[in-house]
Amino acid sequence: MPRPEIEQITFTVDGREVEAPAGTMLADAAKLGDVDIPVFCYEPKLGAPVGACRMCLVEIEGIPKLQTACSTPVRDGMVVDTQNPRVKSAQESVVEFLLLNHPLDCPVCDKGGECPLQDISFGWGRGETRFVEPKRHFQKPVELSPLIAIDRERCILCYRCVRFSQEVSEDYQLILHERGADTFVGTFDGHPYVAPFSGNIMELCPVGALTSQAYRFRARPWDIEQSGSVCTMCPGQCNVSYTVRDDRVVRVLNRQNDAVDDGWLCDRGRFAYQSTYVDERVTGPLVRENGRLVEASWDRALATAAKLIDAAGDRVGALAGGSASNEDGWLLRRLMTEVVGSRDFDSRPAGLLSAGLQAALDAPEAQATVEDLDWAHAVLVLDTEPVDDMPVLDLRLRKGIRRNGVRLAVATSRPSALDPNAELTVRFAPGAGEAFVCALDAAIGGVGDVTGLAAAAGADPEAVEALGRMLREAGDDVIVVWGERLTHIADPERAANAARALLKASGRLGLLDGRTGSGLLQVPSGGNGRGLREIGVLPNVAPGFSEPAKVGRSSREIATATSAGELDVLHLLHVDPVATFPDRALWQSALGKARGVVAHAAFLTEGVAAHADVVFPSEASAEKEGTVTHPDGRLQRLRPAVGKPEGTLPTWQVLSHLITALGGRATALTSMMVTTEITEAVPFYAGITHDEIGGFGVRWQDRDASEDFPAGDTGPFSLDAPVAAASPNGALRLGSFRSVWSSPEVRHAPALKFLAPKQRAELNPDDAADRGIRHGQRVLVTADGTVVSATAHLRTTSPRGSVFLETGLGDESASALQSTEATVPSMVTVESA
């Protein structure tokens, strides 16, 4: 559905003429005239109003009875009165009714002081009650989940949490039990409410009925300060507000930015702050001594790292992880190119695309924004699982489908959480993304051998045809949300072929023409993947997607070169390739062979703990300063909310010191000066200042400097024949995924620990039956002699011939099974343990 044109109308509220967009609900429109109408159940983020609490009753001329302002759209010439005695008495009565059963435990309630019910009772209530009967009583407090406590006595039955669960996150877990005064919120069968977005209901609750277990009794509103920043744990880059008490983060709230997060947060972003204050965190520099990492002074750690890098000459490789800010990435790049003289650095876990193709995929004309997803005609989710890779995008897609009739198609190998909402789902074999995009291109263009290509991708040809037809006929505004994983192919030729096919297919749909509301949206595999790409933390790309003088090694080539002894030192910036990159065995041997490993890490993950010679502590999210770039090109600013652990240097300063120690010229004295260096070097960032970025960020595509974006390689292309997915032939294709809960922060945060994933093998029930495997049974997954044990998890939606295992779980990871020659997807056998 296209974005509707909204005209302005004029109406009168309390004698004031107010101009408002037509169709706005009265409760919102009145605010434009500085008239405050109290509400409890109304929340525009939740979609259509329900009018459940009756707090917003107003008098409208021509309508005999009082109307709810939250569910009455304004019309031209409407005359509204919110102040007359009739309205006043209705408001007082509603407050009195709501307080009948509300306990008077404000002093012990966590909401006390920031509670809409307190504010509205004070502002619009009668001030006394006539109710003398005993109040309703429930057992309190009860755990709704390990993260949320529910106090059912305090609930005013506004439905907000139930509506969130039913209509926004669509996990359909929360319902209202019983009737009348006995009504209470809970899950249908009493199991805990565990969902990726469950924490949002605590912020929605207008009373203290739903409170955070982690924040329980930690502070009161006058003890705390709010400090805005951006979460960097995934590419979603939700705007957050850290609640700080005594220089410690005690809570994370959303900071609504409609262009980024719509005011929602996932539970990982909401509770991972706890991992800042655990003993396992690295809070000072460590140096390896007699095989063990021991605490060392900053001077010694810096000298050791400088000596290691100096001794290696230009035989140094570097990797930057997704949580690295633009500033960290930039200084790493300068260290490598200007001081060390090596171009072997990368920010992608696998795959390599030419600067031209990268530029074509990231071009401003081809860029769709997150907000465009609200009003697109059709959206294709291609080889990414939003709820795992960029959680907040999942809610955005659901919103578009539910409220604006966006048509969704999902094309992935693993069944997606969005499947039930999709008009069309297509499955292809794991690792056969290239063949699938080629088939899709043929289907959209109506040329070529769709059947053959679909078969090569392990997909159903009819479904691919139907997908092509749907995208072609949906309308002008089509958006393809694609995962960077699509191009994570070891062979650069094939990665390029996949990118070309994607560009070709997009070209056929007119996504590259610069039309607002349509285009591509890439979901990078690292939180700041786009920023690192644009400032040139890639072996073959200079800042701003220009061609460099010399091309270095990509991450995979760095691994092979280090294993072969061609690189001596590895510099790991907020990344542990053993834990997170594909091909675990190769990285383990690379780190083992490396003569020196310098790491910046917050936790001693396995690769860092086993192989790093020097570890510098990296900042927690709330301690970080710098800028990051959102997948749709929005530069956002990280502001430190709390101080770093005593005596700790920020990462940019560590890198600066290393540059100086190695004889380079450190030009930056502050993080802001690094930002300036970046905006001077990247043509399309030119002139962006911290002030311009402000609280909500700025998209560089919206600025004049975006004209300096280099022309990308947009074809016309002729596609190579893709490599066909291997036929299962008795074995199973190995697919991998990384769940939202798989990160060191989740493993270490006390509140989130229970969510840390354990390895499970997702199988189709028929495949399982062939092997005599039951749901929940322990199984052994074997490839080339490597064995990983897992719990069988049968999913009827899982495609036949494939098994999916999780990555990022140490020895048990799917990456342990992925073969070194990753040109074809790994084949595995599954048997019961």
Next chain:
Amino acid sequence: MTWNPDSDVVEVARGPEPGGLGGAYRVFGETLRGLKTSFMRVVEGTHTVEYPEEKIPVYPRWRGRHKLHKFEDTGLEKCVGCSLCAAACPADCIRVVATENTPENRVSGGERYAAVYEINMSRCIFCGYCEIACPFDAITMGSDFELADYNRSDLIFTKEMLLAEPMVRTPLRAEGE
């Protein structure tokens, strides 16, 4: 309305003109009158209170050192750690860190209790707002005002100090005294 300057004139009351014999006589008379008051105090005897050996009892509404209270029957603390006293405090001298009561460790009557309750007496202005703000009458102002110490950090009173029955150093004025 027209301006009428006459109504603005204020009559100035002046004393008798000084000067001459009459003036001298009047000054002497007034001095005697004053001295009469002084001599009458002499007859009354000494009024000096020999503090600190001797103390004046304070009135019941005197605002001295704070006290935290417990329930007499159960022995549980009345304070639930709601921090309202800290919010009301104009000198910002109260710090409360609350924690949850558990069945094994029940400290207060409510769901939460104050794990840390500190008053910085060197900052306190003894306004009594904390007592007014307290919804559970857990904190009251006591009678003690002798709080001087040699060390500022010793003036931070912890929860244990505030809960303990204070040494009776200041007598309280009895009813009708």
